[in-house]
Amino acid sequence: AQSVAQPEDQVNVAEGNPLTVKCTYSVSGNPYLFWYVQYPNRGLQFLLKYITGDNLVKGSYGFEAEFNKSQTSFHLKKPSALVSDSALYFCAVRVTGTASKLTFGTGTRLQVTL
Amino acid sequence: EAEVAQSPRYKITEKSQAVAFWCDPISGHATLYWYRQILGQGPELLVQFQDESVVDDSQLPKDRFSAERLKGVDSTLKIQPAELGDSAMYLCASSLGALGTDTQYFGPGTRLTVL
Numbered sequence: 378a379q380s381v382a383q384p385e386d387q388v389n390v391a392e393g394n395p396l397t398v399k400c401t402y403s404v405s406g407n408p409y410l411f412w413y414v415q416y417p418n419r420g421l422q423f424l425l426k427y428i429t430g431d432n433l434v435k436g437s438y439g440f441e442a443e444f445n446k447s448q449t450s451f452h453l454k455k456p457s458a459l460v461s462d463s464a465l466y467f468c469a470v471r472v473t474g475t476a477s478k479l480t481f482g483t484g485t486r487l488q489v490t491l
Numbered sequence: 492e493a494e495v496a497q498s499p500r501y502k503i504t505e506k507s508q509a510v511a512f513w514c515d516p517i518s519g520h521a522t523l524y525w526y527r528q529i530l531g532q533g534p535e536l537l538v539q540f541q542d543e544s545v546v547d548d549s550q551l552p553k554d555r556f557s558a559e560r561l562k563g564v565d566s567t568l569k570i571q572p573a574e575l576g577d578s579a580m581y582l583c584a585s586s587l588g589a590l591g592t593d594t595q596y597f598g599p600g601t602r603l604t605v606l
Contacts, residue, residue: 381533409591420495420582420597421534428592467533471591478547479524479595481533 379404381470383482390458390489398453398485400468410451411469411479412442421467427451438462458489493517495598497583503604509571512601516564516585524595525558525568526582534582540566541589573605 380403390396402408409428413421425436432444442453451468468482496515504510516523521542526534537556539547542563551558555574560566570577580600586593 411594413597418600418602420497420599421584423594423596426592426594469533473591477591478536478539481535483531483533 381482383485387486396458400451402470406472409471413467415465463489497598501602507572512568514566514583520585522586522589524584528580578605
């Protein structure tokens, strides 16, 4: 069975500082990894995904994520946080094949303060 | 930019009543998903359609939930009768296909409150 762990319920960072939101995964086979962001009472917005190739993936709004196969991690990063980045972030994993479900972590709340 | 549409955005109902949610996927997307998101948790898949066919409904409580996508475009999710534990956000998503690499795009969701 596949699973995703987001070890931090909340991450606090000052505006202008770099941010990292952690994600580790467990799958049988090659993973496809996704990051989504959710604002209050809204659906999930796609940020970026890793399929294959370069381990550093760049996405929307200045976010990037690094795939690390040996550590089974896919941490989300941004060099300089904005107050408007404050939201709930979800990591998700899927494997190859149409029968595979997209499995989400429990989410990490990012709070960016002035 | 094309988006997934859902309605209503909010629904308050009493237990034992019937409720229905509607979803219109991004044009050209063959695969449609319904998820349930309980507060403080990640979304969980209820049902997946490929065109008009159900390909996965293993997590759908079939005694009270039903879903259809009759013409392979828009979809309806119904709950009858609603129970207190059904209070959650119901999210619809769509993707071009059902491959693991296909990105799922989500609608704004329907927040259901059962009293």
